[in-house]
Amino acid sequence: MEVKSEKKVGENPEKTEEKNNMTGQNTLIKFDHISRIYQMGAETIRALDDISLTIHVNDYISIMGPSGSGKSTLMNIIGCLDTPTSGVYQFEDEIVCDMNSEKIIKMNDNQLASIRNKKIGFVFQTFNLLPRATAFQNVELPLIYAGIPRHERREKVLKALKDVSLADRSTHTPSELSGGQRQRVAIARALVNSPSIILADEPTGNLDSETSREIMVFLDELHRLNNTVIIVTHEPDIAAHAHRMIHILDGKIDRDEINHQKIKNPVNV
Ligand SMILES: Nc1ncnc2c1ncn2[C@@H]1O[C@H](COP(=O)(O)OP(=O)(O)OP(=O)(O)O)[C@@H](O)[C@H]1O
Ligand SMILES: [Mg+2]
Numbered sequence: 209m210e211v212k213s214e215k216k217v218g219e220n221p222e223k224t225e226e227k228n229n230m231t232g233q234n235t236l237i238k239f240d241h242i243s244r245i246y247q248m249g250a251e252t253i254r255a256l257d258d259i260s261l262t263i264h265v266n267d268y269i270s271i272m273g274p275s276g277s278g279k280s281t282l283m284n285i286i287g288c289l290d291t292p293t294s295g296v297y298q299f300e301d302e303i304v305c306d307m308n309s310e311k312i313i314k315m316n317d318n319q320l321a322s323i324r325n326k327k328i329g330f331v332f333q334t335f336n337l338l339p340r341a342t343a344f345q346n347v348e349l350p351l352i353y354a355g356i357p358r359h360e361r362r363e364k365v366l367k368a369l370k371d372v373s374l375a376d377r378s379t380h381t382p383s384e385l386s387g388g389q390r391q392r393v394a395i396a397r398a399l400v401n402s403p404s405i406i407l408a409d410e411p412t413g414n415l416d417s418e419t420s421r422e423i424m425v426f427l428d429e430l431h432r433l434n435n436t437v438i439i440v441t442h443e444p445d446i447a448a449h450a451h452r453m454i455h456i457l458d459g460k461i462d463r464d465e466i467n468h469q470k471i472k473n474p475v476n477v
Pocket of ligand 1: 273278307
């Protein structure tokens with residue numbers, strides 16, 4: 209019997225995005241009135257200000273906005289690296305935190321680490337690779353955190369490095385790699401656990417335009433393979449790879465629009 213409402217993270221066929229948006233199926237992430245406030249002495253900084261947002265499986269989203277508008281804060285909350293001050297955050301079917309209820313509900317550190325290690329792949333502007341570890345060891349790290357046995361780790365790491373065309377650089381440390389190769393190691397590390405979602409905060413920020421194109425080919429491919437991809441970028445041509453473009457301004461969603469250049473059959477709602 210076909211169970212239509214069943215969520216199949218990472219398995220839904222292409223072109224379901226439009227359907228999802230209409231039916232609400234396959235919701236991956238839900239923000240319900242999320243705020244992140246910093247109190248700095250007398251000053252209150254609303255890094256995120258009452259954001260409600262739904263992200264579906266296999267969405268390809270770019271997040272743009274001026275410096276200080278809240279993009280990294282948004283990514284950090286999605287990635288369970290930070291907790292909102294108010295609002296409800298739901299990942300897949302689980303409540304990550306409900307800061308509104310009388311008694312605040314929050315996942316404990318182990319639960320959060322489990323989501324980070326198993327469900328989310330992070331790619332940062334500055335690569336965040338361990339400088340003294342080889343490409344192999346850097347990519348292996350999330351698998352160690354996730355408790356995967358050694359023999360399985362080796363196979364997965366070699367496959368991830370092959371996927372980013374770096375099979376022949378596995379023994380190189382970051383300083384023995386080019387900028388683009390370093391970022392590809394970071395992408396391999398993000399992918400090695402087959403996460404539900406790739407979060408890339410300015411993944412091309414430190415790269416020249418040719419190398420940026422190379423990285424975007426990988427991110428496009430990841431989306432084509434049914435992953436959910438979210439990129440923060442300042443560059444409009446990078447943002448244009450995404451199918452949905454969200455603009456943040458002063459901690460609020462200013463615009464959330466479909467990239468009609470990419471979506472051939474836009475949602476008819
Ligand atoms: N730990 C912190 N303590 C206090 N304020 C913070 C902290 N982290 C961020 N902020 C403030 O929150 C706001 C949003 O910061 P955020 O890093 O999300 O911006 P951003 O959009 O990623 O900017 P950029 O494009 O420069 O990376 C900024 O005004 C910033 O100064
Ligand atoms: Mg930032």
